[in-house]
Amino acid sequence: MSRKIITIFSFFVLLSFDLQAEDGHDLWLRGKGTNSVNVICSKKSPTLSIAMQELRQGWQGKTNEKIELVVKSDKAIKGDGFRIGKNRIQANTDIGILYGVYELMRRQQTGENIYEEVCNPSYERRILNHWDNLDGTIERGYAGSSIFWRKGKDSLTVTYTDKQLWQEYARANASIGINGSVLNNVNASPAILTADYLKKTKEIADVLRPYGIRTYLSVNFASPQVIGGLKTSDPLNSEVAQWWKNKVKEIYSLIPDFGGFLVKANSEGQPGPQDFGRTHADGANMLADALSPFGGMVMWRAFVYNPSDEDRAKQAYSEFMPLDGQFRDNVIIQVKNGPIDFQPREPFSPLFGAMKKTSVMPELQITQEYLGQSVHLVYLATMWEEFLKSDTYQEGKGSTVACCTDGSLFPQKHTAIAGVSNIGSDVNWCGHPFAQSNWYAFGRLAWNNSLSSEQIADEWIKLTFSDNSGESEIDVENSIYSPDWQVNFLQPVKQMMLNSREAAVNYMMPLGLHHIFAADHHYGPGPWWAPTGVRKDWTPPYYHKADSIGIGFDRTATGSNAVSQYQEPLQSMFSNSQTCPDIYLLWFHHLPWNFIMKDGQTLWDELCYHYDKGVRQVREFQKTWDQVQRYVDSERFSQVQTKLREQCMNAQVWKDACLLYFRQFSKMPFPNDMERPVNNLEDLIKKDEQSRKIK
Amino acid sequence: MSRKIITIFSFFVLLSFDLQAEDGHDLWLRGKGTNSVNVICSKKSPTLSIAMQELRQGWQGKTNEKIELVVKSDKAIKGDGFRIGKNRIQANTDIGILYGVYELMRRQQTGENIYEEVCNPSYERRILNHWDNLDGTIERGYAGSSIFWRKGKDSLTVTYTDKQLWQEYARANASIGINGSVLNNVNASPAILTADYLKKTKEIADVLRPYGIRTYLSVNFASPQVIGGLKTSDPLNSEVAQWWKNKVKEIYSLIPDFGGFLVKANSEGQPGPQDFGRTHADGANMLADALSPFGGMVMWRAFVYNPSDEDRAKQAYSEFMPLDGQFRDNVIIQVKNGPIDFQPREPFSPLFGAMKKTSVMPELQITQEYLGQSVHLVYLATMWEEFLKSDTYQEGKGSTVACCTDGSLFPQKHTAIAGVSNIGSDVNWCGHPFAQSNWYAFGRLAWNNSLSSEQIADEWIKLTFSDNSGESEIDVENSIYSPDWQVNFLQPVKQMMLNSREAAVNYMMPLGLHHIFAADHHYGPGPWWAPTGVRKDWTPPYYHKADSIGIGFDRTATGSNAVSQYQEPLQSMFSNSQTCPDIYLLWFHHLPWNFIMKDGQTLWDELCYHYDKGVRQVREFQKTWDQVQRYVDSERFSQVQTKLREQCMNAQVWKDACLLYFRQFSKMPFPNDMERPVNNLEDLIKKDEQSRKIK
Incomplete structure (x- = not known):
């Protein structure tokens, strides 16, 4: 059944729990509340309304229990974090409250203990990158076409169905803490910055906003020439800078909480500042200056390589390390997890931890471009866990990639993490029922980069595969799954997921x-x-x-010497075929x-x-x-x-x-x-x- | 490399042992003589010349040993049989001598003991059926095109290369005792009986004759109408009968040892006597009467079935049993091994042993129509052994299909066995190197229907895979293969062959x-x-x-009751699902x-x-x-x-x-x-x- 048919039958996303469950459209949000709850909230906002509605619809605690939602500043709570308890959720922000609600409901549904606890996010910005083209195709998308863009003469009209789907999308993201969406492909069409597309972007942003999701756009560095009619896109040209300033102003007039730009420049044929003899820093900073007054960010990708004699694995580091410290505060360098390109296994990119004076964010790939697309069952959280827990040794033992990027090791102004989305118009969003677990896992790890992949799989299976037989598998009173289900379903399926990436x-x-x-x-x-x-x-x-x-x-000293980009003792360990881990053996030797x-x-x-x-x-x-x-x-x-x-x-x-x-x-x-x-x-x-x- | 290129390089088949061996063209005839031999033969004939030449080229006995070839009548020797000894081969016929020579050389090459022994063939006629069409295609052929016929304007010309190949073919057949070839498809073109095709048939027959191979043709029952211009092909019409008599006379004037006709009539759309309200017996007998004066045979196929309500498995028996005893002496009914059609496994056709007053011959399929064609390695001798050793119980326990068809149980005037050939223009003749073993096994079983499939596999492997490494694997002096070769090659490969059909x-x-x-x-x-x-x-x-x-x-009494066509105790055994062998379970139930x-x-x-x-x-x-x-x-x-x-x-x-x-x-x-x-x-x-x- 196509998504459209589904959505015609559904009435309103928050009331649509009764959608037939088997098509996978409900993702991990399948829990139905059976008991009433008494929600108390002194403040009013669209976000808080959602929080209250979610509680009323999904409550699985004791019936008629009271729960208080309190927006109140608390130093222990960072950013969008929250303090959670059985009958109280406190946060600095409205969206913090909503996150707390989702956390509470997840715990109710998975049978996890609920005790008073502060939950803070690991990253300030937890962003999905959509490689969606304006014609509705998705680069490396394996689950249908774009939910944001489409081809044809009605490409810019926004229907009720569109909004409904965006809302479902926003809710799913909010439920796992994702707070940003880059709506278009990094191989960006300049047209995205034209008035028509910005108008549509505003409509999307309006739907996403109550769920705490900021909208970002990928921009084409040559936009001033292509759509602005300028003779150059040189970042040091004042007309160019002014053009971007105007454009940014235009965007913020439509979308006051606009997140910023994602830029793929001088990479795989995309235009960039080097076309004009400038550096990546020149280009990024120019855009950053335009965005700065409005609180916008530039996410500048480090995925660059040329067909030169230099080992491709070395090029991002070679190009960006000399620029360390030259970027504005609101620039963050977006670095793919490995030095090549989202392979089934790579060592971490040596830029992590090495760029000490620049904000750096990891880019993960949720869509399984290199991992069996929407056919293979591959749970990616084990790979991301391996990556985040990789020790860079940049500030001594324990300098994991997680610590190097989440602000705990370096005082970087902004922290962020991006995942290339696997979402499309397929009724089950991701093509493969288990591919949903990767969307889920990205969100959960972006919120808490110390979660284990096993814990995430456990949650996801419970939320996704229980309670869909008509009879509830959950003992709601005690929030415990039946031992039979745990032994004969949860355990083997979890083990399968945990083994799948290594397979x-x-x-x-x-x-x-x-x-x-x-x-x-x-x-x-x-x-x-x-x-x-x-x-x-x-x-x-x-x-x-x-x-x-x-x-x-051979990436040792006898070969490309890419190994030299790693901090000791990794350099020595990787260099020696006797000490190099088997999993990286032919990467380095x-x-x-x-x-x-x-x-x-x-x-x-x-x-x-x-x-x-x-x-x-x-x-x-x-x-x-x-x-x-x-x-x-x-x-x-x-x-x-x-x-x-x-x-x-x-x-x-x-x-x-x-x-x-x-x-x-x-x-x-x-x-x-x-x-x-x-x-x-x-x-x-x-x-x-x-x-x-x-x- | 194509066959043609090979043959250009070869000089004359009997001198062509030096052909590169790796392409499989030399079949099981790879043994090279290293020692000289003193051959004595009092008589001269083309066949005896071949015998002498084979001995001189292939002798692997002691050097300068004497061997005597003696054509002399001996009651212990039947038909083309022979008496073999280390230094003497005796036979009633020249071809008997040649068979004895091949037997002696096989024993030398395989290291079998050679002691004085009479070897008589199980069947008088050991025939290959070629389903070769006159346009060069082969029905159910998986090894190239016909070696006898081809398309185009030179279709009737005979080249030196053709003759060379036919001679290689004849030699290979003679080496395993095959003495008849039906040169064209049973779905016969009437054109085969036109003067041009008969002329070419004569040329083929001339090449085959010295190797003891008689030529047969498949005929189309409607030939009198199609090429004779008659208004009918009714077998009881005197003009029709006369037409056939004339045609037979014409054939024998060209081919004095012509073997006879193979007929597929009223089967799968082929014309036959039933088209004119006559029986199979009427049709077969009319042809038999035409052939009889020249010693020719009619092989009349029992492979008949109609889209009626009657179980297809029953129809051949239903149609032919009432005719038992009505056929001329020189008619032999050719019955496929199973009641359906050359399936991977069938019980034997109930006609075997049941037609007690009619000569009956088995038709086996060498070409692997239903057994993986030229891709699957399937050694068929185990299937044929299973078939030949099947007990029909028609004359009490021990009435095996072999006994019912080789004349030992019934006094049938003629005995014969046919195999549908797997031979084509591929350089290795059969498409799959191991498919050669099926050609070999058919010949060996036709000669001796009590041979075990294991024995045949053993011989074939020794003849086919030894002595091709440059260094001989055979200890010629003692005719013993190296223990290493036997344990590590012969045994595992033989086991693979023996398991292959069951697989x-x-x-x-x-x-x-x-x-x-x-x-x-x-x-x-x-x-x-x-x-x-x-x-x-x-x-x-x-x-x-x-x-x-x-x-x-369900072929029991509650179903089609095909089981009733079997003699007791088979009928009862097959009828009961508790006693029916597993291998036939779903055939009968x-x-x-x-x-x-x-x-x-x-x-x-x-x-x-x-x-x-x-x-x-x-x-x-x-x-x-x-x-x-x-x-x-x-x-x-x-x-x-x-x-x-x-x-x-x-x-x-x-x-x-x-x-x-x-x-x-x-x-x-x-x-x-x-x-x-x-x-x-x-x-x-x-x-x-x-x-x-x-x-």
Whole structure:
């Protein structure tokens, strides 16, 4: 069923709990209140109204209990944080109250203890980046088309249905603490800053505002030329600066709480200050100066690389480190978690913790561009946890990426974290029922970067898969799930989620391999893809460097020396093949096929076993899922079952393609106990080529 | 490399042992003589010349040993049989000598003992049926195009290369005792009997003759009308009879040892005597009378069925049993091994042993129409052994199909056995290197129907895979293969072959399921295929009859009662689901999904485990093959490896398609320890439809 049909039947989002639950549209917001509650709130605001309504509709505490909502300044409470108790929520801001309400209701629904506690957010800005194009397509979107933009002559009209969906979207985000949305693709069309689009942006912002979500836009650095009619977009040109000032003023007149700009400049063909001989700092600061009077931010992306001789993994650091300290206070450098590009596994980008005089924010990718898109079940929180807990050692042991970015280690003026959204017009928002867990997990980690991925999975499963059988699985009185459900559903499904990312790494790119994807679509394997005329750093052989001697990218001092961008003791640890963690081995080293691994096996055998294990892991997921059938509605059950089959087949393709390709170089036999490939390499290469032709 | 290129380089077949061996063109005839031999033969003939030349080229006995070839009548020797000894071969006929020579050389090469022994053939006529069309295509051929016929303006010219290939073909057949070839498809073009085609047939026959191979033709029963210009083909019409007499005379004037006609009449749309209100006997006898003066035979096929209400499995018996005793002496009824159509497993056709007053010959299918074509490694001798050793009980216990057809039980005037050829223009003749073993096995079983499939596999592997590494694996002096080779190559490869047919049954149609193939191409699964307007007996649901209650074809007294066509105690044994062998269970019974099998499992679980096991077995074949790599030349090694991969993928498709389809009816869960499907049913159905559209 399409989303539109659903929304026609629904009346108003806050009253729409009775929507049929099986299509996944209700996300983790499925809890129904059964008891009445007595809500007391001395203040009035749209946000507080929502808070009160949520309580009345979702209350699962004792019936007729009293709950007090108190907006009152408290030094223990930071920003949008709150103080929560069984019968009282206190916050500095209205939105803090709403967050507290969602927290209280989550605890009621998941059976967590509720005691008096202050909850403060790890990051001031918790932002979704939508790579939505103005024609309604979504770059790297796998769940339908944009919920904000569309093609055609009614592209700028806003319907009741649009607003309803935006409100649902806002509510879902607010429920997990997300407070910002960049509404358009970082590969930004200049048209976004034209009056028509700004008018529509205002309409979106108006819907999002009561849920505490500020609106941001991605801007094209050449906008002054393209839509402003100027001869240049040079950031040091006063006309250009003035053009941006005017534009910013125009925006704020429409959207007084506008969040700011996200900029992809001089990256993958996008215009930027370097086109005019200026630096990233020159460009960012010019925009920052325009935004500053209104409290707006510039999020300037560090995702830059050129087809030069320098190792791509080094380029962001090389380019931005010299600029450390040159950025305005309201500029924050947005850095992807790894030095390359959202791979199944990367070490953290060395910019984290290194830029000590500049605000730096992590950019995570929720949409599974490189992790099976909307087909593979891959829970990303384990990856993000691994990343956030990575120790940069920049200020001694314990200088985790989390600490380096959330303000606890450096006095950066602003803190933020961004996630590239996986949201689209599909009825279940994210394509794969389990992809919702990644949206959820991003929000939860953005609020609290010390949460474990297990805790988040636990919450999400309870909120998403319970209470949809008609009979409640929750013992509302005691807020405890049945032991049967916990043992036979929660535990195995959680374990599957927790294993899923490592499984993907195993069948795609184990031992530090990276970016050996099929070109363009980044879905299947393409370790062979290297046509003449294509930028070398866009081809897999650039990254795996398989040859008759061995495999892997030498980033030690004998190679690109990217390792030098890391603080000691990481530099030494990564540099030595004996101490480099297996998970990053081929990221940092080109090693012989018969290199002896820590467990005594050859590198070749180890590689084989990893790929083989990946396939087996997916097969186990299939069994796990089949065995929980009776706990899941048939619609979501069969969706996931169907996708797992495809995932299993894809995992086999990954294994076969990579092992058969690499074996051409290793010339070593497969280990006897490894299951053999079932695809032939030539067929896979042919199919890969055909798939590109079709596109 | 194409066959043609090969033959350009070769000089003369008997001198062509030096052909590069890796392409498989040399079949099982790879043995090279290293020692000289002193051949004594008092008589001269083209056949004896070949015998002498074979000995001189292939001799692996002691050097300078004497061997005597003696053509002399001996009552202990029957037909083309021979008496063999270390230094003497005696036979009633020249071709008997040649068979003796091949036997001696086989024993030398395989290290078998050579002692004095009489070897007589089980069947008088050991015939290949070529389903070759006159345009060069081959019905159910998976190894290139016809070696006899071709399209185009030079279709009737005979080149040196043609003759060379026919000679290679004849030699290969003679080496395993095959003595007849039906050169054209049973769905016969009337054109075969025109002067031009008969002239070409004569040229083929001339090449085949020295190798003891008689030429036969398939004829179209309507030939008198189509090419004779008569108004009818009624067999009782005297003009028609005369036309055939004239035609036969014409043929024998060209080919004095012409073997006779093979006829597919009133079957699958072919014309026949029933078109004129006559019986099969009327038709066959009329042709027999024309052939009789020249010693020619009519092989009349019993493969008949109509889209009537009668169970297809019963129809051949119903139609032919009443005619028993009405056929001329030189008519032999050619009956497919099973009552349906060359399925992966069928019980024997009840006509065997039942027609006591008529000569009956088995028709086996060497080409793997229903057994994975030229992709799957399936050694068919185990199936044929199972068939030949099936006890019909027609003359009490021990009345095996072999005894019922080879003249030992009934005094039938002629005995014969036919195999539908898998030979084509592919350089390795049969498409799959292991498909050669089926050609080999057919010849060996036709010669000696009591040979075990294991013995045949043993011989074939030794002849086909030894001595091709440059260094001989054979200790010629002692005719013993190295223990390492025997343990690490011969044994595992033989085991793989011996398991291969059961594996195919497991992943395609276990427990007596049959004919659930995709329409037309009979390669992949199509249990769902049943479009309106298609004859029901051409659709899989006709055969599997899966419904909410259960699965299988009830052929007991409560159903079609096909079981009544079997002699007791088979009738009773097959009728009772408790005593019916598992392998035929769903052939004879429609049973509930939760029927309890002999091992205590439900039918559904058992079905699942069989399919699952089939896939696992192919995976094991892959491992086996990889592990014998060092014993095999790279060309054949990688051919087989590549095909095994495809087979494994196909096995998975079979399993997934059948289990997912049947599960729609059983509604039972897959057993917990079964590996889950990885294909989705809808995708498989869509692909199946597309594959038919392409055709």
